[in-house]
Amino acid sequence: MSTETKEKLRYERPMIRKMNAGLMNKFGTRTEYQPTSHIDTVPVKRIIEQYGSPCFVISERTIRKTYQSALRAFKTRYPKVQFAWSYKTNYLDAVCKVFHQEGAWAEVVSGFEYEKAIRNGVPGNKILFNGPDKSIAELKQAIENESTIHIDHFDELYDLIEIVETSKKKAKVAIRVNMDVGVYPMWDRFGFNYESYQAWNAITKIMNCEKMDLVGLHCHIGTFMLTAGAYGIAASKLCDLAVNIKAKWNKTIQYLDLGGGFASTNTLRGSYLPGNDISPSFDDYAEIITSTILNYGFKQEDLPLLMLETGRALIDDAGYLVGSVLANKRLSDGRRATIMDFGVNILFTAFWYEHKISPAQEFTHHSEDMVVFGPLCMNIDKVRESVNLPLLNRGDQVVVHKVGAYNMTQWMQFIAMRPNVVMIDMKGEVHLIRKNETIDTLTDLESIPEHLKTFKF
Amino acid sequence: MKILTNIAVSESGYLFNPTNGDSFSSNLVATDIITLMKQNKTSDEIKKALHAKYDVEKSTIERDYDEFIQELGDNYLLSTDGK
């Protein structure tokens, strides 16, 4: 019901729906929708007025709350826990800084991310340097800064052996281990394989090099892992390596890094059950990981630090995308289509998730099944294949939920520009944390050869 | 376009087609349109009435109305005899 105009009623597109009793479609009959008129006490309408549509909105409160609950799940079960913020998940500086304020180190996978962490003021020895692509210069810098280098492959290991010959400092290293944890397809393209003794072989080479200090063992078994049990297997395989290293060289491994991969509460595309119902909780993951390590038989003084590089599960909930309805149409088969002013260009995760979308204003109880399209002139630009939503009018505002992970890093500048990103702080104040791009952002990088500067028709 | 004359429509938006037993729920705007159609109002009169009652632009009504009539047709709610 409209509260803005007293004389006229709020308009809603005329709609009839056939009632076929008892028949339930694949999407259920649930219309769980409540309008999301506010994000952390700030009216969506005001955000769009000030920052335009679409616009990403990040809740600082939710980041902190989520981080603290994840930390609590592990700290109440295990004495030594450290999170390292996975930069690639969302490397907007303001977001990283919230995590660093909460105590998270930085986990980076490229020279660019490494630079960002340094600029954000993270001390070198609190940066974990992952990934298959580290240049010689970057490796040297990491050694100089006492960052831990997580070695990915033998070529990198040989590079390091060569570099440390002439460097003053020892290289602090860990190896990334890949392994069979009963989840397929197995992620074996990164790191050294456990089952084939490749990992042990790499460890032996490192232990034989005096100028390398093996401080940790790392794995990242996959992403959006719906079975917490896989982490139990991963933890026990890392423990096995640590115990064997102790036995053979009397060397204590300082930390075991279980990587990222915890599922967020988003719903995967094609899943019949909502993510809320099937994603394991932080407690579920923590229980299996910590009990595996605690029961492995380490001496108290050898108990390794548990390192975690959780990405999406820490940030998904804190991100929202607010946008507007550009148009409604009817497809040739009678289905409804709604065209939004945001698409897969900025909402990359629409390829993986059935994102929850809520209207930002009041609506009636009528709803309809629809396809939600983005604004791109491209067939792939589908935000939701089929979703039951209240009737939306042109210009209505909507909120897409749980978009904090990977969108603000994997978004594409394609056809349209990337929009503003704002953060709502603990007091409910809104801060612009990334300005929208303009045509100049792009054309400033271009140059035109002299002979192409003019033309006539 | 004419709506089937024997369609029953309640104030709450419940629609019943006695010819084939189909029933429908409709929202307020749809109920208004059907009621006016049953009173033999012309499409212009109906659009005017909607514009007077609802906070909406004429162009939006124009488009939605045409689409809605199509939807009525798809659901066998329009009379096929005459225009």
Ligand SMILES: Cc1ncc(COP(=O)(O)O)c(C=O)c1O
């Ligand atoms: C090495 C490493 N650590 C951590 C992460 C974060 O993963 P997630 O967002 O699934 O928690 C990734 C993501 O791919 C990764 O490659």
